[in-house]
Amino acid sequence: MKRWQGRRFSLMTFVIRDRKIIDTLKIMTKQGFTLLELLLVISIILAIISLIIGLVLISLNITRKIHCANNLRQIYLATKIYEEEFGAPPWFPKHFVTWKPEYASLLICLSDPYQGNLLKDIHDPKAFIPHSYFFNYWNDYHFVRLPRKNIHGPKEFTEKMLKQFWYELTAPDGHWFVCPWHSLAVFPDGRVGRARRYTGADFENPENKLR
């Protein structure tokens, strides 16, 4: 036992004789992690966080789209009841909401960045009801029944507009109600599906939808 005296030992010295391994272990325990290991851990954590954020955003978008499709379907069904009561669909959102004030929230799409207020400055501010959708069926139904002399504007434009309105009202794929933010439409049979003719840009410039 004499030859061990005066020297300091640790358990490691007995287990690992190799000097290089001992040095490496000493560095690792002193520094905790090497830079490479730290970067690797950070990048894995960032990847996991971005994956979680992505999944949350996707599920949020899906939820909003389902909500929107439900709104459109409810508007379609409510319009049927309105027609039974009054013999014709409403002209404008204000007629619809005056009839059932609790339906005002049906007119807003959660993904509409303007939350239904985009056309506020164009319409009569007092009669304005925030809405995110195109109500082709309501407008077109009444518009095509107007006497021609009451429709002002260039004849060519009016004819093009009336043709478009008739199509939306009568064709099997006529877009009765449309969400331009989700490109969703309600067709005459009450089915909700992908809108083929309208986008958010059409809402920002309503003349686009007559192209």
Ligand SMILES: [Zn+2]
């Ligand atoms: Zn929508």
